[in-house]
Amino acid sequence: MTYLPKPKFHHPEIPTNALGLTHRDYEGSVSTLCAGCGHDSISTAIMLACFELDLPPHRIAKLSGIGCSSKTPTYFLGGSHGFNSVHGRMPSVLTGASLANRDLIYFGVSGDGDTASIGFGQFAHSIRRGVNMVYLVANNGVYGLTKGQFSATADKGATLKKGAVNSDSAIDLAAMAIQLGATFVGRSFSGDKNQLVPLIKAAIEHQGPAFIDCISPCVAFNNHEGSTKSFDYVREHNEAVNALDFIPKRDPITADYRPGEVQVVRLHDGSSLRLRKIGADYNVHDRIGALAHLMRREEAGEIVTGLIYLENNLGDLHENLDLVDTPLNQLADTELCPASSALEKINASLR
């Protein structure tokens, strides 16, 4: 869709943050995702987080790969520069951007296809390299933009609309991130604003690679063939014409539950997710324990949400590379080009 500029007028009663900015100032252009798509809820959460942290939008850089999820940076923070790169390669582009200017905040948005399938290598290496970023995966278990094939986070045994069964082991990105050296690993659900917004805020404030695996239901291509009641009619139609011809408008799915609790979230196709929110007694600094917890709950059919692992003071790539404080893209010619006298010395050493 061609970008539609919106009039931005500030109503006097609209809440402003410390910068005097309103929610509007953190919006992007109108979303072109399906009505009810979880990704749009994530965009909203990102806007809220930035608003609440009083971040000037232009000090944030938004990077993404390709996919419905990767489109979202267009739909939030219109005042930020953004880069919708190529499929699965957001992490390297973000890494380069981060090296060029250590002063901005780098927000990477990806999908489960973008990250766990084609991008698995870059995901892993950007994390083990310690890039200072928020890396958020809007995880729906399918390739939305290419119409609903399994991604690598789809559960083994899951069934597609068209009847295909997934026989590959699922990748748990949060567990992977912990193993690979992420120093902040969280998981949430797109519809759980109360959990997601603070989690994003904490990730932004974290120094080092912060990874968030955000479950985000795809309303067009769900990967569980549930016992749907209300949508029988539509399903029959689509089956008969052998295409996803008609996509009914749906409401976003929300969740609201407390630390330590389990909530069963029902998806539009009738299937459900068991979300378990991390409780107060959880030790967020125990790497081995965190991993074991994730895996044990997963064996029990539950998805752990919350801040799963945190390690402060491990530094980041800028520190590892011992970079000067001035962003590299702002160094003056004199700081970059050595004097000709230095070259003469080098010449002398080459004779």
Added chain:
Amino acid sequence: MTYLPKPKFHHPEIPTNALGLTHRDYEGSVSTLCAGCGHDSISTAIMLACFELDLPPHRIAKLSGIGCSSKTPTYFLGGSHGFNSVHGRMPSVLTGASLANRDLIYFGVSGDGDTASIGFGQFAHSIRRGVNMVYLVANNGVYGLTKGQFSATADKGATLKKGAVNSDSAIDLAAMAIQLGATFVGRSFSGDKNQLVPLIKAAIEHQGPAFIDCISPCVAFNNHEGSTKSFDYVREHNEAVNALDFIPKRDPITADYRPGEVQVVRLHDGSSLRLRKIGADYNVHDRIGALAHLMRREEAGEIVTGLIYLENNLGDLHENLDLVDTPLNQLADTELCPASSALEKINASLR
């Protein structure tokens, strides 16, 4: 080096296996690796394993990527077809080969650069797909063939000859393989024939993705700057000429210790590895426990060796795809090309 054919004469007293073959029948062409390279010991172990299992060499297909380690398939099983593909992509080539003919044994050899750096994605996905193979990484923590840069399995904080310090988190391939769904995961040391040969045999006999992480010291480019005594002179020379000009001939490093024991192996550069062999009381079927054990020992500076995780009866890609018993590359035209009558029916449906 141009391939040097060797005369193969069978001495009557040379041991033969059930097929009447001798060790010679499992050899390849002469190795062009550095004298003392751990990779050569691995080649020998593979030959012994195949000899002892009475496998006809031509029923094995050897696949590899690029690197010193990936060269080794030329140096064992000269009677097998081999494919030295491109860097980091052995897993996909092996997957394709395996689909074409389910009757052969597929042996993939890779390096830590080949697998953990450029090939991390393919490594992960071939394993989660359940390819029936032995996937062996000859792990030396460096890129041997390109002269000694860090690979992604190098320890954080390790120092290169030239002084570079590794600031990236190390990837533990065995732990990754467990997480990704490998149903056989082992680790060994190139110089520990007593452990390695049986491990390879078990891996070959395993149905499904069998992964072996085999520590294999690089004698030319070690990644630990130890307090070397004996090679001072050579090191000084190489330092002065600023090149790896002279590589002294070295003996392979061997290890021999019992289950449950820890052995400290000294490398040529004076650094050492602490290997801990899995004991009898270990539960090889506990996935979460295996992972925790690996990580805990690693935190203690030890490298766990042995069969770390095993899960039988999980099937493999051939089963998942429900392939016919006849290898696909042997199906007759009549089994492949449907009759023209079928086409007529299709035509009718398209009007």
Added chain:
Amino acid sequence: MPIESVNDFVVRFANVNGSGSASANQMFARAILRMGVPVATRNIFPSNIQGLPTWYEVRVSGHGWLGARGGTDLMVAMNPQTWDKDVAAIEPGGYLFYDSSRPISASKLREDVTVIGVPLTEICNREYKDPRQRQLFKNIICIGALLALLDMEVSVVEALLDEQFRGKENLISANHKALHIGKDWARANLACPIGLRVARSDAVGDRIFVEGNTAAALGAVYGGATVCAWYPLTPSTSLAEAFTFYCKRLRTDPATKKHRFAIVQAEDELASIGIVIGAGWNGARAFTATSGPGISLMQEFLGLAYFAEIPAVIFNVQRGGPSTGMPTRTQQSDILSCAWASHGDTKHILIFPRDPGEAFEFGAIAFDLADRLQTPVFVMLDLDIGMNHSLVAPFTWDDARKLDRGKVVTHDDLEAGRDFGRYLDVDGDGIPYRTYPGTHPTRGAYFARGTTRDAYARYTEEGGPYIENMHRLLRKFETAKSYVPGPVVQPAVRATRTGAIHYGSTAAAMDEAFVLLRDAGIDVDVLRVRAFPFSNDVVDFIAGHDRVLVVEQNRDAQLRTLLIAENAIDPHKLVPVLHFDGSPITARFIAQAIGALILEALQAQEERNLS
């Protein structure tokens, strides 16, 4: 004056995607076909899933022209987002069909078109309660009204509905009902028919209506492909999906219900082509389906397959480049990135089907070529062929046909003591012999690799064997000329010194342009290239003309580059005619461009004669 036309006009549906219009619109097109009148349909869709503009173009052509025509005679304007643009696109004298439930100001309309308002939403709201049913049946009601307006046979659509929803009786009756609501409303309230009419004819014959991707996939089934590795990428996705569909039906062992095919949705395009190459090395027929970005990612592997000489088939369903470009638009802009894929000196086989018919044919042949020539073969489709239904002759298959497995040394050959050198040019045609892994206990094993080696596949870094091998590869490429599909020539009615070359999806428009030009007294001999390497006939054709127009759908005249570079042709002789805005090329465009060029040349000639 309102346009009057029977069986020769263009209807364009402007919709929003995900609204259920696609299936209804397609039914409309099929109904015309069932009335014996050829149609050419094209889907113009956005790169998203729901809520963005999409168009469906139905060209009704009694003459049987299957290319896009350009222009719209009847606009079915159902999308408020694109209203202005859609209204502006109507030909003078054309018709505008819209949902008149809400009033539209006159300024939003045009004086020179006939405006046809049907209160679709109003009718739906009255007839249905469920908002989803309202949306779904709106499409059918709309079709019902169009039937009346265009004088179409209702029974034909009813039959189509019955077929489509067979076994779902409630859907059938509901759809019938909606259809009649629309038709009846139109007959009652509008002057039916309008100037545009569909009249039963017999111009369709036994032809089938099928998408190129489906056809190519079916070709791969008949061509004996057993391994397919792919990664979703518009517009190639439906090819792999169709292969899956047909394999399940045609390649399941009847006794055991097991599969004689292996389809892997890989993690990316590098893995896809790697799997294909591994399978090809091991003697299975294997392919991938992809588009531009995938071709870029496969470059390293393609060089390996070229140099190690591994059969592989790549269906490249081209889309608008460069980069992510125009993912849902058509182009022919990967010619060079395929023909010379990978670093170093390489040359790859390309075959160019013109439509779903040839997509089927070439989809099967590609595997014979790959095995015979032991190298990657690219089937160069594009979005226009691949994702649009087109009318083609029914598929045929000769049951006596044998798959050509190429030069394979067997166990018995080896047992008989035959000398085997993997890269030996035994026959002088540049094509070596190969063994499948596992063939013989002691003979025939070799090591495949991307590094240089001698004729016995032994690693060597020496210049001599390298050069020999590189020259042999050129010889093999020369040999390929005698295996690949040759060009098709359409001579002008009178002898002419002007030629035109085209390929692939340009064919439909070119056929029509040829007639347009002929009728305008312009003579052009036309040659359709069907493969690279170019056969000598192509070179002779060019030599036989003073000037040859090369019509393509890319910016940089890529096939022209290939022609001049590979056949030492003077570039001045080859005049580029380029259409690359992502829409399919039209006969109008070609005829105008060629006509203008020829006029220019004539004037220049005259001026020269005068001076």
Added chain:
Amino acid sequence: MPIESVNDFVVRFANVNGSGSASANQMFARAILRMGVPVATRNIFPSNIQGLPTWYEVRVSGHGWLGARGGTDLMVAMNPQTWDKDVAAIEPGGYLFYDSSRPISASKLREDVTVIGVPLTEICNREYKDPRQRQLFKNIICIGALLALLDMEVSVVEALLDEQFRGKENLISANHKALHIGKDWARANLACPIGLRVARSDAVGDRIFVEGNTAAALGAVYGGATVCAWYPLTPSTSLAEAFTFYCKRLRTDPATKKHRFAIVQAEDELASIGIVIGAGWNGARAFTATSGPGISLMQEFLGLAYFAEIPAVIFNVQRGGPSTGMPTRTQQSDILSCAWASHGDTKHILIFPRDPGEAFEFGAIAFDLADRLQTPVFVMLDLDIGMNHSLVAPFTWDDARKLDRGKVVTHDDLEAGRDFGRYLDVDGDGIPYRTYPGTHPTRGAYFARGTTRDAYARYTEEGGPYIENMHRLLRKFETAKSYVPGPVVQPAVRATRTGAIHYGSTAAAMDEAFVLLRDAGIDVDVLRVRAFPFSNDVVDFIAGHDRVLVVEQNRDAQLRTLLIAENAIDPHKLVPVLHFDGSPITARFIAQAIGALILEALQAQEERNLS
């Protein structure tokens, strides 16, 4: 007759790699340079680490010819594995130097060469106990003997040893001792000097002896590169390593010791170029160094950089292709895979340095070009330039020189209300303006992407803005012609209708061939292409000749293809002269090939005249 020559001969060392010979041999070459006599050295090494054959060629050339010559006058045959081949390679009348510790049968020698045996192993075993010292000092003893045989100044080598081992006194004295052992043994036991001699001269001047990769890296330091992302790949690895080395020395903040550079050894080439593009988008000067396989892997990203218009510099140190090919041999075979990198219609800037001197110069310029033109710039090195030391004029840098950052809109520009459209062609040269991320709180932000968009960087799928953008990119490429380094012409002494075009590492051999041809009375005007797009001077040069030979180091005449495709040049005019066995091209080869072609043409001409 033994060859007699002062300051004009070729010595070739045949060794095993990892044996310590490399540094000793290089010292030998440096010693000759220190005597004021130019040398051209080339390393021919295997793709492994230890134990395989390696050769080091030292061409002593008082004339100063720096190309490979071909042939060997003195073979220092230290590798039994390659003995036969090495002995056979000696020119008639040449010399064979070998380790005579073990007897060699006469049949293994040649009658027409002078055989010089020195019992190196015997001497070492006598003098040293430690086997590693025996091996290391054997090399130095060998050099000592050569000094005597070639009449070289011992003090020069002593000085070199002192410099090399400065601070390691025990190594200095031990090396001195070994040197003298060798020299003394030779003087005592052999007729010294032989017919080949080095005589002090002053032909070296203040020139420096440096590898192209080192020079290019230094160029990048001076060119202001701050971000380097790379993945090891022969023969490009030493470029990134040299950048690291020089940055540490020249780019460390003197006060804080912190780094004004970021170097990342990435996990592969896709990540390398991704990092470069991310950094370029964000306003840093960034590059990667790679070779053919890396170029193949980077294709998708290169298309993104072209289309999204992101500055990036790629040093492509070319090696023998295709596929893994000949990883330790030289070629110029990635011309097309760089010039037209990626799917879709693209064109990329290439610059071709001739030697380490231009590698430095272009290494710096590349970053100005990339920023100015907002697109990838390929610096096309090759193994011959990159990994061999060559004699070039000292590097110079003008302290007043400013980096050209191209068209960047600043905070103040935006504040002043300047209209900003990322892809607007404000100046008519096709180059748009950009902003760095974070520039201004409310203005100047835009979204970079690989999909089509309008001039204000807004996503659109419409054909019009797409076409406009694609044409603007062509305009920009046209503009590039005025920024890239122009060609260098060397006119023949007499007017001639024959020209020759070459580029890159062919230059050294071409310079010499020019003189060889001139001396043989053959006149050829020579043009060296230094960049793509080709400037009009290149086109004019071709137009000004009847026939132009295009000399390149690849099989398929890739630059010739680029010339004819991009400038509408008649292929018949451009005659390919191709050398591609992986060894560097020689003057002998060029002169013979050109001579033969010209002779042929003359004969054909005569025949035509007669008939």
